[in-house]
Amino acid sequence: MDELAEGIRRVTLPLPARPGHVHAYLLPGEDGWTIVDTGLGLPDARERWAAELDGLPGRVVRIVVTHFHPDHVGAALDLAELTGAPVSQGRLDYEQCDLVWGHDDWADVLVDWFRCHGVPDHVMLELIEQGSRYRPFIRYQPDPELLDPGDHVDGWRTVAAPGHADGQLMLLRDGVLVAADHLLGRISPTVGLWPRSRLDPLGDYLGALEETIALEARLALPGHGEPIVDPAGRARELIEHHRERLAATAAALGDEPRSGYEVPHPLFGDDLTPSARRFAVAETLSHLERLVLEGGATRYEGVGSVTYTSA
Numbered sequence: 001m002d003e004l005a006e007g008i009r010r011v012t013l014p015l016p017a018r019p020g021h022v023h024a025y026l027l028p029g030e031d032g033w034t035i036v037d038t039g040l041g042l043p044d045a046r047e048r049w050a051a052e053l054d055g056l057p058g059r060v061v062r063i064v065v066t067h068f069h070p071d072h073v074g075a076a077l078d079l080a081e082l083t084g085a086p087v088s089q090g091r092l093d094y095e096q097c098d099l100v101w102g103h104d105d106w107a108d109v110l111v112d113w114f115r116c117h118g119v120p121d122h123v124m125l126e127l128i129e130q131g132s133r134y135r136p137f138i139r140y141q142p143d144p145e146l147l148d149p150g151d152h153v154d155g156w157r158t159v160a161a162p163g164h165a166d167g168q169l170m171l172l173r174d175g176v177l178v179a180a181d182h183l184l185g186r187i188s189p190t191v192g193l194w195p196r197s198r199l200d201p202l203g204d205y206l207g208a209l210e211e212t213i214a215l216e217a218r219l220a221l222p223g224h225g226e227p228i229v230d231p232a233g234r235a236r237e238l239i240e241h242h243r244e245r246l247a248a249t250a251a252a253l254g255d256e257p258r259s260g261y262e263v264p265h266p267l268f269g270d271d272l273t274p275s276a277r278r279f280a281v282a283e284t285l286s287h288l289e290r291l292v293l294e295g296g297a298t299r300y301e302g303v304g305s306v307t308y309t310s311a
């Protein structure tokens with residue numbers, strides 16, 4: 001456990017794949033600690049948390065989950081059982097959490113959706129397997145206390161940060177932003193279009209980045225990587241990054257209709273691991289949908305297929 005500014009503590013938990021770690025933050029409060037995020041529910045999650053919390057002065061009074069991705073929500077139940085503390089999660093985020101992790105039909109939904117976006121059958125299996133890899137390590141808390149943007153949690157205000165996940169929430173107090181995966185220091189958070197999610201995640205993300213600039217936070221504590229001392233500057237870089245990516249995606253389109261799978265991904269290139277390919281398709285689609293809304297691309301919907309051309 002690391003001590004950060006203003007009494008905030010940080011626990012770093014392992015992930016089996018890149019980026020190899022995820023941070024949880026412990027926020028000190030009047031009646032005890034608020035833990036933000038829980039790590040992946042690996043078989044030893046509970047023991048690991050018990051060891052981290054051993055010697056912590058005061059008790060844990062609350063657990064906040066920023067978003068439903070496996071590395072953040074995975075050990076929520078373990079941690080709740082260990083501490084006896086209630087779990088809070090965003091209303092929209094919990095809805096999606098339950099939709100994706102609480103139902104066995106999610107793989108079928110993904111197959112239909114990837115197929116519709118041009119993923120050939122011979123790569124489908126590895127994409128789907130990749131997506132269910134973490135499923136055994138997700139033990140979320142059913143019926144959490146639901147949060148909405150603007151709510152207050154022990155003096156921290158919840159701030160909507162859609163894009164990386166539709167219902168992602170950050171926490172802000174006195175210029176310190178617990179930023180989840182909205183702002184990361186060295187990597188660009190993935191912003192993908194997924195089935196049954198909001199229709200323009202990149203537009204949501206760019207809007208949320210503009211709002212992040214307006215927050216004028218002096219420190220951001222991200223889910224991965226080191227604290228960010230210029231959150232507004234980092235938000236501007238990420239906006240710029242996506243503007244370049246939008247231009248590259250537009251340049252890759254022509255008169256010939258292409259699926260989201262066929263449009264080359266400017267960052268990932270052609271040599272993709274199954275995991276990277278999953279995110280590449282979803283990210284390409286979030287850029288294509290933004291282009292459609294900005295008048296830079298046209299979408300064609302056929303029977304069971306979606307393709308794009310330049311506008």
Ligand SMILES: [Zn+2]
Pocket residue numbers: 022069071072181223224
């Ligand atoms: Zn994460």
